[in-house]
Amino acid sequence: MRVPVVVMRGGTSKAVFLNFGDMPSDRLLWEEFLLDIMGSPDQRQIDGLGGANSLTSKAAIIKKSDLEEIDVEYTFAQVSIENQLVDFKGNCGNISSAVGPYAIEQGMVPAIEPITRVRIFNTNTQKVIIAEVEVENGQVKTEGMCSIPGVPGTGSPIYLSFTRAEGAVTGKLFPTGNPIDIIQSPKGPINISIIDVANPLVFVHAHNVGLIGTEQPHELTTEKLNELEEIRSIAAEMCQFSTKDEATQKSPAVPKMTIIAPPQDFIDVTGVERKAADMDCTIRMISMQKPHQALAITGAICTTAGAFLKETIVSDIISVKKEVVRLAHPAGIMETKVDLIAGNISAIKVVRTARMILEGYVYTKKNYDFTSKLA
Numbered sequence: 316m317r318v319p320v321v322v323m324r325g326g327t328s329k330a331v332f333l334n335f336g337d338m339p340s341d342r343l344l345w346e347e348f349l350l351d352i353m354g355s356p357d358q359r360q361i362d363g364l365g366g367a368n369s370l371t372s373k374a375a376i377i378k379k380s381d382l383e384e385i386d387v388e389y390t391f392a393q394v395s396i397e398n399q400l401v402d403f404k405g406n407c408g409n410i411s412s413a414v415g416p417y418a419i420e421q422g423m424v425p426a427i428e429p430i431t432r433v434r435i436f437n438t439n440t441q442k443v444i445i446a447e448v449e450v451e452n453g454q455v456k457t458e459g460m461c462s463i464p465g466v467p468g469t470g471s472p473i474y475l476s477f478t479r480a481e482g483a484v485t486g487k488l489f490p491t492g493n494p495i496d497i498i499q500s501p502k503g504p505i506n507i508s509i510i511d512v513a514n515p516l517v518f519v520h521a522h523n524v525g526l527i528g529t530e531q532p533h534e535l536t537t538e539k540l541n542e543l544e545e546i547r548s549i550a551a552e553m554c555q556f557s558t559k560d561e562a563t564q565k566s567p568a569v570p571k572m573t574i575i576a577p578p579q580d581f582i583d584v585t586g587v588e589r590k591a592a593d594m595d596c597t598i599r600m601i602s603m604q605k606p607h608q609a610l611a612i613t614g615a616i617c618t619t620a621g622a623f624l625k626e627t628i629v630s631d632i633i634s635v636k637k638e639v640v641r642l643a644h645p646a647g648i649m650e651t652k653v654d655l656i657a658g659n660i661s662a663i664k665v666v667r668t669a670r671m672i673l674e675g676y677v678y679t680k681k682n683y684d685f686t687s688k689l690a
Contacts, residue, residue, distance in 0.1 A: 316683065317676040318352070321421075322364065325413030326667040327465035327609040327646070329371040331364050331677070332417050335378030335388075339683040345392075346401040349374050352677045353394045360396060364677060369603035372396050375410050379423045382436060387418045390438045393568045393603065402568040404556065405484050405514040406439045408612020412473045412667035415446030416455040420671065426450045440483035440513070447474040457670045464583070464647025465609035470668030476654075477616050478662045480513040484569055487511060490554045494626045498549050500524070501542050508628040509550050512620040513663075514613035515569050517550035518628045519543075521576035521597075528576025528597040531584055531645050532606035535599075544604055547572040563604065571614060572601035577632055584608070584645050594643035595622070595633045610644035616663050618642060619651040623660055 321332040331352065339348050350356070353372060354363020365372040374392040382388070391410060393402040415433035418424045424433050433446040449456040449471045459471035481488045490509050497504050502525065508518040521528035524543065535543075547570065548562035556566035575598050578591035600607040600614050607614075619640045621629030633640065642649045654662040 316679045316681075318679060318685075320352070320364070320675065320677045321417060321671060322673040323413040323417060323669060323671050324466070325411065325669045326409030326463060326612060327370060328373055328407060328409035329366060329672070330373035330375045330407075330410045330413070332375045332377060332413070334421070335376055337685055338376055340685060344683060348679070348683055349392055349394050349401050350399065351679050351681065355394050356397050356399055358396060365394060365396065367396060369393070369396065369605055370608065373407060373410055375414060375417075377414060377417060377421070377423070380436060384434060385436045385443070386424045386434045387414065388436045388438055389414045395567060395603070398564060398567070400564065400567065402566070403439055404566065405569045406437045406442075406613055408475065408477075408513060408614075408616060408665070409667065411435065411437065411444050411612065412446065412475055413669040415448040415473060416669050416671070419448060419450065419455050426453050426455070428453075440480070442480050442483055442513070443478060445476040445478070449473075459668070461666060461668050463666070463668055464644070464649065466668060470670060473667045473669055474664055475612070475667060476662045476664045477513050480616060480620070480663070482511050483513050484515050485511045485554055488624075490515060494624060495628065496553065498546070500549075501545050505546075506628060507546065507550060508621065509553060509570060510617055510621045510624070510627065510629070513616035514571060514611070515554060516573045516614060516617045517547055517570045518573050518575055518621065519546060520628055520632075521574050524574065526574055526576075526599075527579075528574060528599065529579055529581035530599060532608055535606045540601070540604060540606070543572050543574075543601055547601070567603050571611065573614060573618070574599040575618070575629060575632055578643070581643070583647050585647070587647065589643055589648060594641045594648055595635070595637075596629075597643045599645065607645070609646040610642060610649050612665055612667065615642055615649050615651050615665060619653060619663050620660060623653070
């Protein structure tokens, strides 16, 4: 069977976008269907659309919404490369930046110049994201001067506002009830902070896991990644996502392991020298058991929120509370903007770029009954 798809880049990630009506009518078949079209499990994803990297093995399912004050509903799927698994637990902020342009181009949202606001309901987290998309001559504008670390060239800016993002997956700001927990890691007892804002993250201080905090992805050895996954697995059990022993298979995407350290000079992956004075912290994330090449948007949102919370590992490092938070990751420095009301966060905003790469059909290996055919 052939199924209409759009391949889009959103921020530093890439995903296959599907209309809800082109998904199998039986929700229980969604995992099988997505594994089919992405070519998983297979390290190369040679028989599907996946890019053999966790940042490019993603899918987004979009439908026009009937909810009040919502334009579209968006379900994110992280498709495992190595396992027979699709994780629907969390969201991807980078892919969220492509939802607005997709909805406009597909006619789900009318194009209004010069800025079209798209109100997105993420079904994974039950949270609302507002996207501001530039429109020109009735179409999404892709050319512009906005540059983001980790993506070559420039594009039109897309502003994403995350509001009331606390408890996105677990329903709690602190899934364990504590801003800091002490766990028994492979190297002994260490402090961790598990925070759930936009996505649940487990934070560790770099020096507690034998790191500096400026390591590049290729410098994290298999031994070190296994040690970090052990810590993440303990956190997954503390979040009640799975047992520690099953976390890698059953909850590989959340919580996300995040290593944080104070500002310090380093050379990023593009060869640019980054100065400590230009950042508020250094941050390194692990995505699906592999080092993230840049920084997840939901990770940036959660880290920013953590800086404003009392007695967390994040607030200990980012001690000065400012409207703009500068997060230094392997590919550069990402800025988030905090909207404050009476000293409390009302929204956290980031800027991304996105564009359509391909529109066409993907051929499946088997036949499915699709939602659109039953309407």
